Amino acid sequence: MIEVQHLTKRYGQVMAVNDVSFRVERGEILGFLGPNGAGKTTTMRVITGYMPPTQGKVVVAGFDVFDQPVEAKRRTGYLPETPPLYPDMTVREYLTFVAKIKGVQAGERHARVAAVMKKIWIGDMADRQCGKLSKGYRQRVGLAQAILHNPDVLVLDEPTAGLDPKQIIETRQLIKELAGTHTIILSTHILPEVAQTCQRVVIITKGKVVAVDTPDNLTHRLRGAETMYVLVDAADVDATSALQAVPGVTRIGTSDRHGSAVGYEVETSRGQDIRRDLAAAVVSKGWGLLELRPLRMSLEEIFLQVTTDEGDDDKLKTAATVEEVAQ
Amino acid sequence: MSNIFAMAQKEIRAYFGSPIAYIVIGLFSLLFGVFYYAILDWFVKQGMQMAMGMGAGPQSLNVNERMIRPLLQNATVLLLFVLPMITMRTYAEEKRSGTMELLLTSPITDVQILVGKFLGALSMYAAMLAVTLLYVLVLFAFGTPEWRPIATAYLGLLLFGGCFISVGMLVSSFTKNQIVAAMMTFVVFLLLWIIDWLASSATGLFGTSAGPIIEEVLNYLSITQHFDDFGKGIIDTKHLIFYVSFITFGLFLTARSVDSERWRG
Numbered sequence: 001m002i003e004v005q006h007l008t009k010r011y012g013q014v015m016a017v018n019d020v021s022f023r024v025e026r027g028e029i030l031g032f033l034g035p036n037g038a039g040k041t042t043t044m045r046v047i048t049g050y051m052p053p054t055q056g057k058v059v060v061a062g063f064d065v066f067d068q069p070v071e072a073k074r075r076t077g078y079l080p081e082t083p084p085l086y087p088d089m090t091v092r093e094y095l096t097f098v099a100k101i102k103g104v105q106a107g108e109r110h111a112r113v114a115a116v117m118k119k120i121w122i123g124d125m126a127d128r129q130c131g132k133l134s135k136g137y138r139q140r141v142g143l144a145q146a147i148l149h150n151p152d153v154l155v156l157d158e159p160t161a162g163l164d165p166k167q168i169i170e171t172r173q174l175i176k177e178l179a180g181t182h183t184i185i186l187s188t189h190i191l192p193e194v195a196q197t198c199q200r201v202v203i204i205t206k207g208k209v210v211a212v213d214t215p216d217n218l219t220h221r222l223r224g225a226e227t228m229y230v231l232v233d234a235a236d237v238d239a240t241s242a243l244q245a246v247p248g249v250t251r252i253g254t255s256d257r258h259g260s261a262v263g264y265e266v267e268t269s270r271g272q273d274i275r276r277d278l279a280a281a282v283v284s285k286g287w288g289l290l291e292l293r294p295l296r297m298s299l300e301e302i303f304l305q306v307t308t309d310e311g312d313d314d315k316l317k318t319a320a321t322v323e324e325v326a327q
Numbered sequence: 328m329s330n331i332f333a334m335a336q337k338e339i340r341a342y343f344g345s346p347i348a349y350i351v352i353g354l355f356s357l358l359f360g361v362f363y364y365a366i367l368d369w370f371v372k373q374g375m376q377m378a379m380g381m382g383a384g385p386q387s388l389n390v391n392e393r394m395i396r397p398l399l400q401n402a403t404v405l406l407l408f409v410l411p412m413i414t415m416r417t418y419a420e421e422k423r424s425g426t427m428e429l430l431l432t433s434p435i436t437d438v439q440i441l442v443g444k445f446l447g448a449l450s451m452y453a454a455m456l457a458v459t460l461l462y463v464l465v466l467f468a469f470g471t472p473e474w475r476p477i478a479t480a481y482l483g484l485l486l487f488g489g490c491f492i493s494v495g496m497l498v499s500s501f502t503k504n505q506i507v508a509a510m511m512t513f514v515v516f517l518l519l520w521i522i523d524w525l526a527s528s529a530t531g532l533f534g535t536s537a538g539p540i541i542e543e544v545l546n547y548l549s550i551t552q553h554f555d556d557f558g559k560g561i562i563d564t565k566h567l568i569f570y571v572s573f574i575t576f577g578l579f580l581t582a583r584s585v586d587s588e589r590w591r592g
Contacts, residue, residue, distance in 0.1 A: 011591065048432040051589045073434040084429035086337075088344045100333035101433045145429065 001026045001183040002047065002153055006056035009042050016042040018207040019056070024200075026152075029179045031198030031215075032187035033303065039207040040187040041081060044155050047185065048078040061152045074103055077151040077182075081158050083142025087131025091122060091141055094130055095148060102149035112148065120144045120174065136167040143171070147178065154178065156186040160193060172197050191303055203303065226268055227295040230278060233261040233288035240264070246281050248274045261290055330435045334443020335450065338417075342451045347412065351451075355409050356458045362401050363462045370394045390472040395463060396558045399480045402459065403554060406488055407516050413451050414495025415509035417444050418585070423503045431589065441496075441582050445574075448492045449485070456484055476560030483557025486570035490550055491516055493577025500584040523549035 002024040009017040017039040024030045034040050046053045049065045049072055058065040063072040086094055095113045104112050117123045120140045125133060130141060139159065146154055159175065160168045175184060175197055188194060194201050195215045203211040203218075211218060232239045240252055243266055251267040268274050275292060282289045342348040374388050388394075421427040430440050460481070466472050494515055499508040526545035530538030546552060550573070553566040 045428075050428055050431050070434045070436065073432060076432065078428070078432045080425060080428045082425045084424070084426040086341070086426060087424065088341060093340075097333065097337050098429070098433075101330055101430070101435045103434050 001028075001061060002030075002185065003059040004043070004047065004056070005058070007043065007046060007053050007058060008055040009039075009046060009051070010054045015207055017046070017053075020204065020207070020209050021056075022202050022209065022212055024183055024185060026183055027180060028200060029175065029184045029186065029198045031194035031201040032185055032204065033189065033191070033194055033201055034187075034204040035189060038204045040204060041157055043204070044078070044157050044185065044187060048076055048155050049073050050078075074149070075152045077146035077149065077154045079142045079146040079154075079156045079159060081161070083138045084145070085130035085133075085138060085141060088129060090127050090129055091117070091133070092126045094141065095144060098145045099148055104149050112150075116144045116148055119147075121170075135162050136164065139163060139167070139171070143174070147182070150181075152183060154182045154184045154186075156184065158188055159186055160188070160190065168193075228266045228268065228275065228278060229255070229263060229291065229293050229295045230266055230282070230289070231258070231261055231263045231291035232282050233290055234285070235260055235287070237287075239282070239285075239287065242281055242285055243278065246274060246277045248277070261288070263291075265295065330439040331443045331446065334435070334440055335446040338444055338447020339450050341416075342413070342447070347416070348451060348454070351409055351412050352455050352458055355405060355455050356462075358405050359402055359459045359462065362398060362405075366394060366398050366401070390466060390470045391476050391560070394466065395472060395477060396480065398463075399484060400554070400558055403484065403487060403551065406484075406491060407513065407520060409455070410452065410488060410491045411495055411509040411512040411516065413448050414492055414499055414512055415505045416499065417448060417496045418500040418581075419502055419505045419508045423505075437582055437585055441578055441585070444496060445489075445492060445578060448496070449489055452488045452492065453485065456481060456488075473560070476558075479560050479562050480558050482562070483554050483566075486557075486567070486574075487550065487554050490519075490570055490573045490577065493574045493581065494519070497577055497581040497584060500581050500588070519548075519550045523552060 004020060004022050007017055007020045008015070020039070020043060022030075032040050032043070042051075045051050047058050047060065047065065049069045052066055060072045061075040063075070065072045086097075089097065092113065095116065096109060099109045099113055114123075117126055120143055122137060122140050122144060125137055125141075130138070133141065139162070143156070143159065146156070156175070160171050163171060172193065175186065178184065186198070199214060201211070201213060201215055201218060202209055230243065232243075239262065240254070243249060243252055243264060246266075248268045249266055250269055253265045253267075254262060255265050256263045266274075266278065275294075279289055279292060370388065370390075370393055373393070377388065418427075421430065431437075463472075463477060495508075495512045498512045498515060499505075501511070502508050523546050526542045526549070529542035529545060532538070533541050547569075553569050556563045556566055
């Protein structure tokens with residue numbers, strides 16, 4: 001549905017986006033993740049046809065954004081970082097104007113505006129001026145504007161930025177609902193958002209793509225080994241040797257202490273599930289097994305790992321493997 | 328076409344939905360009224376003097392020639408101050424509020440946006456002129472002015488203002504700041520206004536070979552000189568072409584300016 005091929009964008013000497021390529025399939029939600037200034041907004045602006053690329057091309061719904069801009073834009077809805085509202089217009093006037101310039105037929109306009117206002121829950125604000133809306137409502141009107149002409153592709157630049165927690169949850173829910181009929185790219189620097197809403201993640205930093213994968217795979221694959229956290233109440237006996245005896249364990253470290261209970265981090269080689277054996281080992285000694293869980297890297301850690309250590313070759317290699325796997 | 332219309336409608340709405348339209352029209356008609364009064368006063372005194380002296384000859388004062396023409400000619404000075412207020416927001420406001428992103432990512436071309444905005448500003452200006460027409464109509468109650476020269480004068484005013492509007496839109500496309508846009512527009516208008524003052528000193532500046540040519544060019548560029556014939560009731564294609572091509576060129580540059588901003592980001 002969306003194909004970004006070797007996209008490069010330069011602002012004078014500054015390289016904002018450097019040779020970025022990825023695809024988004026129909027009906028998918030793609031998370032676009034990166035620190036501020038990584039080139040997310042620039043990439044989105046090129047995809048939506050706001051600005052032309054320096055090199056490379058973008059194809060949206062089969063139309064090259066640069067060669068057939070009107071056709072491509074007809075099929076794209078865009079919510080910029082700040083919702084593009086006219087403060088003097090009421091919500092209804094605004095949406096009617098947008099419907100006109102987005103090519104919604106005159107006969108359908110009224111019904112379409114009403115339907116979208118209902119879907120995004122802004123019906124109660126229909127006759128209020130856009131300039132007097134709260135941040136949450138502005139964001140919603142912005143979203144309404146983006147889906148007004150029922151586009152195939154939705155590009156949302158930080159759709160939940162500045163909203164309160166309840167609104168964030170509502171917005172995410174809304175985005176998930178839209179995913180069935182629309183293909184969505186959404187950018188964010190809030191990581192749980194990606195884990196919760198997106199099927200695939202593109203991590204971009206300093207204008208370059210460093211990882212493309214599902215959130216789950218990212219958390220798994222970026223870690224060479226898997227680690228279990230075991231909290232054992234062994235009455236001040238050191239359990240290390242007993243745990244070491246379990247087949248598959250490669251390394252053990254003590255992490256924390258809660259009274260008589262000690263937490264251990266047990267590393268195993270990848271792909272082996274040793275939870276049963278670990279539990280059996282602890283119980284057979286007569287110790288108390290208080291906790292046993294896999295330690296996974298959170299998306300935050302991955303994100304930091306991929307985006308900050310670019311001097312570290314190993315890390316980059318890991319990211320590169322992830323990318324290969326994804327393809 | 329419907330896109331242009333939607334855009335123009337939105338612009339007109341923006342003028343009349345905010346205080347701009349009312350302030351501009353109010354100020355303009357107030358100042359126009361002052362001009363009107365001053366010239367009418369002078370006209371009446373002239374008439375009385377003529378009637379008293381030399382026992383009223385066969386000639387009488389022509390209302391068109393002595394009253395309406397100087398009035399509308401002087402009114403063009405007001406445009407210098409008033410039109411920047413109309414054009415300053417055209418692009419600057421869209422850029423500042425981020426709505427430029429909406430327009431440029433909608434299935435509507437840059438030219439449609441441009442022409443829509445121009446027609447919107449021109450309609451606003453036409454509304455302003457329409458109010459002044461009331462003053463002129465009063466004269467019909469007390470005299471017998473010719474309506475044709477009035478019509479051509481208004482056509483001239485419309486074209487004259489159109490030139491300023493296209494320049495004002497160009498300036499507005501340079502900046503996000505409406506005040507800066509208004510100031511710069513005023514300066515550019517003023518330069519266009521007084522460009523023929525430079526013409527007379529061209530020979531002194533550029534020598535006798537290049538001087539006369541530059542003088543002629545500067546005189547031709549003088550936006551005010553082309554208005555004279557319209558005021559007299561003459562529609563000369565020479566002036567018509569000048570104004571229309573001036574407007575087109577101004578809009579063309581505006582389109583280029585918006586486009587280049589896209590590339591630069």
